[in-house]
Structure formats: structure tokens, C-alpha cells
Amino acid sequence: MKPPxxxxxxxxxxxxxxxxxESARSVLYWLRNTPRLWFxxxxxVLIEPEGxxxxxxxxxxxxxxxxxxxxxxxxxxxxxxxxxxxxxxxxATERRVxxxxxNASTWIYHQDEETCVGEDTLLGISSFVRSxxxxxxxxxxxxxxxxxxxxxxxxxxxxxYDDFRVLDSMTEPGNPxxxxxxxxxxxxxxxxxxxxWDAPGYAPAEDxxxxxxxxxxxxxxxxxxxxxxxxxxxxxxADQLRQRRRWVHGVLHALFRSRDLPRSRxxxxxxxxxxxxxxxxxxxxxVASLFVHYGPLLFFTGVFTGFVWVSMVTAYLEGFxxxxxxxxxxxxxxxxxLYGIVGALVDIAAPWFALLTRPTRNDxxxxxxxxxxxxxxxxxxxx
Amino acid sequence: xxxxxTSPNPKPGEAPASPESSPDPGGLEEPSVAQRRAxxxxxxxxxxxxxxxxxxxxxxREGRAFDSETESSDEARRAETERVLRxxxxxxxxxxxxxxxxxxxxxxxxxxxxPANEPPLAEPPEAAAPADLWDSPDTYLEERLxxxxxxxxELGRDLRTIAETWTRVVGNIESLETEVKHAHDEVAxxxxxxxxxxxxxxRLPEAATPAPAPxxxxxxxxxxxxxxxxxxxxxxxxxxxxxxxxxxxxxNRTIGALKARRRRLAAWTFVSAGVISLALVTVTALAKExxxxxxxxxxxxxxxxxxxxxxxxxxxxxxxxxxNHLEVPGGPP
Numbered sequence: 234m235k236p237p238x239x240x241x242x243x244x245x246x247x248x249x250x251x252x253x254x255e256s257a258r259s260v261l262y263w264l265r266n267t268p269r270l271w272f273x274x275x276x277x278v279l280i281e282p283e284g285x286x287x288x289x290x291x292x293x294x295x296x297x298x299x300x301x302x303x304x305x306x307x308x309x310x311x312x313x314x315x316x317x318x319x320x321x322x323x324x325a326t327e328r329r330v331x332x333x334x335x336n337a338s339t340w341i342y343h344q345d346e347e348t349c350v351g352e353d354t355l356l357g358i359s360s361f362v363r364s365x366x367x368x369x370x371x372x373x374x375x376x377x378x379x380x381x382x383x384x385x386x387x388x389x390x391x392x393x394y395d396d397f398r399v400l401d402s403m404t405e406p407g408n409p410x411x412x413x414x415x416x417x418x419x420x421x422x423x424x425x426x427x428x429x430w431d432a433p434g435y436a437p438a439e440d441x442x443x444x445x446x447x448x449x450x451x452x453x454x455x456x457x458x459x460x461x462x463x464x465x466x467x468x469x470x471a472d473q474l475r476q477r478r479r480w481v482h483g484v485l486h487a488l489f490r491s492r493d494l495p496r497s498r499x500x501x502x503x504x505x506x507x508x509x510x511x512x513x514x515x516x517x518x519x520v521a522s523l524f525v526h527y528g529p530l531l532f533f534t535g536v537f538t539g540f541v542w543v544s545m546v547t548a549y550l551e552g553f554x555x556x557x558x559x560x561x562x563x564x565x566x567x568x569x570x571l572y573g574i575v576g577a578l579v580d581i582a583a584p585w586f587a588l589l590t591r592p593t594r595n596d597x598x599x600x601x602x603x604x605x606x607x608x609x610x611x612x613x614x615x616x
Numbered sequence: 617x618x619x620x621x622t623s624p625n626p627k628p629g630e631a632p633a634s635p636e637s638s639p640d641p642g643g644l645e646e647p648s649v650a651q652r653r654a655x656x657x658x659x660x661x662x663x664x665x666x667x668x669x670x671x672x673x674x675x676x677r678e679g680r681a682f683d684s685e686t687e688s689s690d691e692a693r694r695a696e697t698e699r700v701l702r703x704x705x706x707x708x709x710x711x712x713x714x715x716x717x718x719x720x721x722x723x724x725x726x727x728x729x730x731p732a733n734e735p736p737l738a739e740p741p742e743a744a745a746p747a748d749l750w751d752s753p754d755t756y757l758e759e760r761l762x763x764x765x766x767x768x769x770e771l772g773r774d775l776r777t778i779a780e781t782w783t784r785v786v787g788n789i790e791s792l793e794t795e796v797k798h799a800h801d802e803v804a805x806x807x808x809x810x811x812x813x814x815x816x817x818x819r820l821p822e823a824a825t826p827a828p829a830p831x832x833x834x835x836x837x838x839x840x841x842x843x844x845x846x847x848x849x850x851x852x853x854x855x856x857x858x859x860x861x862x863x864x865x866x867x868n869r870t871i872g873a874l875k876a877r878r879r880r881l882a883a884w885t886f887v888s889a890g891v892i893s894l895a896l897v898t899v900t901a902l903a904k905e906x907x908x909x910x911x912x913x914x915x916x917x918x919x920x921x922x923x924x925x926x927x928x929x930x931x932x933x934x935x936x937x938x939x940n941h942l943e944v945p946g947g948p949p
Contacts, residue, residue, distance in 0.1 A: 262857065269801055528906055536893050538893060539893035555874065
């Protein structure tokens with residue numbers, strides 16, 4: 234039996250050229266240095282024309298390294314009129330069909346522009362495609378690249394630990410806590426092309442829409458992908474806020490616009506959103522308790538409050554432990570606690586900020602390291 | 617070179633050390649007298665036997681140095697004395713510096729020795745004094761130094777080139793060894809995979825819409841392995857790329873540690889949550905507050921919204937860590 238083909242597909246606008254370059258080169262590096270991979274690799278970089286125009290030399294250099302560069306034509310339209318990233322992903326689908334790569338022996342590993350891979354990622358992919366038990370795989374993402382210990386980066390620690398919740402929910406029928414990724418996912422090509430990325434208009438969270446469509450079509454075919462992916466957090470609180478706002482808009486878009494969302498799934502997605510929205514009122518009620526006495530009502534709430542608080546603190550602690558092999562702590566513990574609180578406040582405010590603003594396609598989150606920052610702390614990976 | 621210790625010339629203010637060195641021919645003593653003094657045990661150079669005073673000549677009875685002169689006439693002795701005196705007169709000329717500076721007068725050429733005036737016992741003239749030699753270096757010396765300097769520089773450059781080449785060769789050998797090992801692993805893995813085979817691809821369920829799958833699957837026969845090795849992996853690893861440290865070993869260590877503390881994590885969560893909750897309930901009980909208006913109960917209920925989410929999250933995390941073999945086969949767990 235011939236080994237399958239894995240397409241490492243980096244889909245982005247392309248304006249964060251240096252971050253994308255680093256991601257592509259991480260794939261090349263570990264393909265070169267990891268034997269015993271049971272697949273034949275291909276690397277695709279899928280960008281928009283404006284992204285290519287921002288750094289043509291860099292992208293041409295990647296092309297000379299053996300990477301296939303796909304620039305989505307400016308006039309390209311999908312049958313349903315998808316916009317944004319979904320449009321580019323649909324374009325890649327059409328290219329695969331043209332090349333005869335839309336089959337059961339081809340897999341697509343989806344990467345964002347800042348998604349670097351490691352040896353473990355490739356070995357995890359190899360094991361996954363060799364087992365062939367699932368059509369989609371997803372794993373845990375760490376955020377050690379360009380780590381500087383800012384409030385945003387501290388907040389990202391919790392996302393890594395939360396990924397275990399995502400993996401469990403994703404592999405459960407119905408995905409009870411609505412967990413999925415847009416990157417670090419591995420999808421069999423024929424199944425992905427059948428489910429498709431095409432959707433009317435602009436979907437702020439095209440990955441959630443895809444997961445809903447895919448699950449509706451193929452059922453619970455999701456598996457755990459071993460190996461981390463390595464990404465980077467936003468560089469500022471404003472970027473973090475805008476990134477979270479886009480996620481909330483994506484959830485709301487799926488709730489109110491997705492025709493493929495079953496009723497049961499709609500409930501779970503709504504509850505997940507409600508949990509996030511409840512964070513800010515919880516804080517306000519807590520502050521209000523200084524003036525308003527809730528009295529015996531606290532007998533009931535006090536029983537569960539401890540569990541919620543401990544779960545939140547555990548997410549920070551275990552998230553940091555997951556990163557401890559990859560980043561060097563440069564700030565004191567009190568500062569870490571303070572930064573964690575600041576980062577959490579941004580996440581708490583994000584859904585309400587999203588309600589007050591409209592979705593926009595211009596939410597460009599810089600991922601290229603600013604020239605003047607990020608130099609004080611080097612990732613431990615470079616030691 | 618003869619030193620002052622062996623020089624027969626007297627030092628300034630000193631009396632002649634030996635009768636032979638005396639410029640005064642009238643001061644010479646006859647060998648017979650010296651021999652007599654020696655035979656009487658007189659101290660001093662004059663008392664030495666002839667073989668000791670003239671070690672460069674055969675002083676035996678058959679070849680005695682002065683036997684012929686001793687037995688010759690006074691005229692022969694005078695001629696001998698004159699030759700010695702001439703030779704002594706020529707010494708200052710020999711000692712004169714021989715610089716070749718422009719305008720310097722040429723040193724007087726010593727008289728050609730003739731059989732008549734050739735000193736039979738005189739040694740070849742000694743070289744000039746050291747101070748005179750270093751006074752003005754030879755022109756060829758500068759040239760030789762220049763050549764030697766250039767050669768040394770070139771030699772150093774060649775050595776550095778050899779060292780760099782050696783370093784490159786060592787790096788290439790390491791790269792070659794690494795690639796050969798990887799190739800060996802790759803071949804062994806492919807052979808094992810060919811024997812065992814992979815799982816057949818699962819058939820997709822019937823789609824509601826026709827699949828746009830091609831009629832003939834046209835997978836490229838040879839998918840190019842991107843990024844053919846152009847430099848050694850070690851060299852790449854040495855550069856500061858953040859992804860170079862994302863190894864399977866680190867991953868296995870990280871994920872293994874998390875799995876190992878899964879039970880402790882659960883225990884810590886329950887115990888800590890219990891302590892906090894107990895404290896809150898105790899404080900509420902001690903406060904002994906009155907029941908608030910009914911509508912206020914809505915507010916604390918907000919805190920209860922995410923409780924199921926956190927419970928599911930805790931359960932899911934524990935389940936993923938317990939049921940999944942999360943390690944990858946690349947490094948020690």
C-alpha cells in the first residue's frame with residue numbers, strides 16, 4: 234500500500250509575511266529532519282493578491298524551496314459567494330480536484346500563518362493518517378513563539394489547557410461544549426471537499442461553520458491528533474480584544490445564520506456562548522455584593538463557586554506547565570498573576586464588546602513581531 | 617674566534633706575555649734559555665715547554681718548531697722577525713670596519729702573499745669584531761627577511777584555509793552520517809510498513825450531493841520532498857530558529873508529565889474547591905443575614921451559569937488524558 238499524501242496548507246491573507254515564512258520553513262525543517270514519516274509531503278501556501286504584493290521576494294523564495302504558492306485570483310468567486318478565508322479555502326478545494334488530489338489517500342493539514350510545526354506534529358500526523366480511523370483530527374496548540382510574558386500571552390496559556398476540553402468535546406457525539414480549531418487540524422481531502430468551505434457571505438468563524446457542516450454530513454468522525462502545534466499570541470491587548478470579538482461574531486453567526494446547525498447542536502453552541510457572556514455579569518455581581526447583601530442565597534452559590542475558581546486557576550497553572558519546556562519565565566510570580574488578571578478581563582469584556590460592534594473583514598491581527606519588542610525574552614526552544 | 621684570553625698581544629699597560637709576541641726582537645730569549653727555565657721548575661708561561669706554548673706545531677724532537685731557526689743564522693732569525701712584524705702591522709688593517717656605504721673609502725687591499733713573505737705559521741685572519749659586523753647589515757639580509765616574512769604570512773594563510781576546510785569537512789561528515797542514519801531509518805520504516813500495511817481508507821458515507829471526486833485518481837507519482845538538504849541539520853539546528861527545539865522528546869516529556877499528574881490534579885481540584893466552598897458557606901452562616909428580596913436571587917444565579925461548562929471541561933480533560941495514548945514515537949516518554 235502506498236503511503237498517503239499530506240498537504241501542509243497555510244491559508245492566510247499573507248500580510249504577516251515573516252510569520253508565514255517561519256511557519257512554512259518549520260514544515261520544511263522538520264520534514265527534512267524527521268525520518269519514519271508514513272506520508273508523502275506537499276506544502277501549499279494559499280494567500281491573497283495583496284498579501285503577495287506585500288512581500289513578493291519572500292514568497293518567490295519559498296517557491297524556490299519547493300513550496301507551491303497559490304494566490305487566490307482577485308476575481309475568484311465561489312458558487313455560494315463566500316468571502317474571506319472561506320473563499321480561499323474553497324479555491325484550494327477546487328485546485329485539489331483539478332490535480333486529482335481529492336481522494337482518500339490525501340490529507341490536508343490546515344495551518345494559520347503563525348502555525349509552526351515540530352517533530353512531534355509530523356509524527357502525530359503520520360500516526361493519524363496511518364491509522365485511518367477518523368476523517369478529522371485536531372490537537373493541542375501551544376503559544377511559545379515570540380513569548381514575552383505580556384497579559385495577552387499569559388491569557389493564551391489557558392487556551393492550551395482548555396484544548397483538552399476541546400478534544401474531548403470534539404470527539405463526543407454532538408460536541409457538547411462546541412470545541413474546534415481552525416488550525417492544527419487534519420482532514421481527509423475527499424471528505425473535506427465534500428463538506429466544503431463554501432457558504433453565503435462572510436463567516437467570521439469559518440472553522441466552526443465547517444465543523445458544523447462536517448459533523449452534520451459525516452457524524453462523529455473526529456479524533457485526537459497527537460503532537461502540538463506551535464503558535465503565537467497577539468502582541469497587544471487591543472489585538473487580543475479584536476481577535477476574541479471575531480470569535481464571538483463567529484459563534485453568533487453560526488447560531489443565527491447557519492442552516493446546517495441541528496437543534497441539539499444549536500443548544501450546546503448557545504450555552505457555550507452564554508457561559509462566556511456570563512463572565513462579565515458575574516464580576517459585576519461580585520462587586521455588587523460589597524454593597525448588596527445576598528444573605529442566605531450564598532449558601533447555594535458558595536458550594537459551586539470554589540470549583541469554578543479552582544478550575545480557572547488550574548487552567549493558568551497547567552497552561553504554564555505545558556509551556557514550561559518551551560518558554561523561559563522572565564517575570565515574577567506577582568506580575569504573572571497581575572498580567573493573568575488583566576488578560577482575563579479582556580477576554581471577559583470581549584463578548585460584550587462584540588455585541589456593541591459589527592463584524593468586519595478588516596480585523597487584521599498582526600503576527601509579525603514588532604521590530605522594537607520581543608527581544609528581551611527568547612523562547613527556550615532556541616537554547 | 618680568538619678571544620682576549622688566548623690572544624698573544626699584550627693588553628694596554630701590560631708587559632708582553634711571551635717573548636714571541638714582543639715586537640722587540642732584542643727582547644727575545646733563546647729557546648735554550650726557556651728550556652732551561654722549564655727544566656728548573658720556574659713558574660709562568662715562559663717556563664712551559666715548547667709543545668705547550670706552540671700546540672699548533674709539531675714540537676717533537678723530529679719536528680721541533682724552532683729547531684731549524686735555532687740552528688740557522690742570525691739573518692734567518694731577523695727575516696723571521698720582520699715577517700712577524702709585518703704581519704702585526706697588517707692586523708689593524710684587517711680590523712678596520714668594511715662598510716659599504718656610499719662614499720666610504722675602500723679598505724686597503726692586503727698585500728698578496730708571496731712565497732717570500734707568506735707567514736708559515738700564521739692562522740687565517742680572524743673575522744672582525746662583532747660590533748663591527750652589526751654596524752651595517754647586509755642588503756641581502758633585508759631581502760631575506762622580506763622573503764621570509766612573506767612566506768610566513770602565506771604559510772599562515774594556508775594553515776587557516778586548511779583549518780576552515782577541515783571544519784567544513786567534519787561538518788559534512790556529520791551531515792553525511794546523520795543523513796545516512798535517517799535514510800536507514802526511513803528504509804527500515806518503509807519496509808516494515810510495506811510488510812504490515814496501513815489501514816485501508818474508510819469509505820465515506822453516501823453523500824446527499826454528488827461528490828466532485830475525479831473519475832481517475834491522479835496522485836503525483838513522485839511528490840517532491842520539499843527542501844532538499846542543502847546544509848547539514850546540525851548547522852540548521854545551531855541557528856536560532858524557534859521551531860528547532862520543537863522535538864518529539866520535549867513533547868513526550870511535557871505530555872507525559874501532565875498525564876502522570878492527572879490524578880493529583882483531580883484531587884487538588886476537589887480538595888481546593890471544597891475548602892473554598894466551605895469557607896464561603898461558613899462566612900455566609902456566620903453573617904446571619906436576613907433573606908433578601910426575591911428578585912435579588914437572580915443575581916447570584918449568574919454565577920451558576922458556567923458551572924456545567926466547567927464540570928464538563930474537568931471531566932473531558934481527565935478523560936482525554938486517561939484514554940488517549942498521546943505520546944508520539946519519536947523520543948522517550
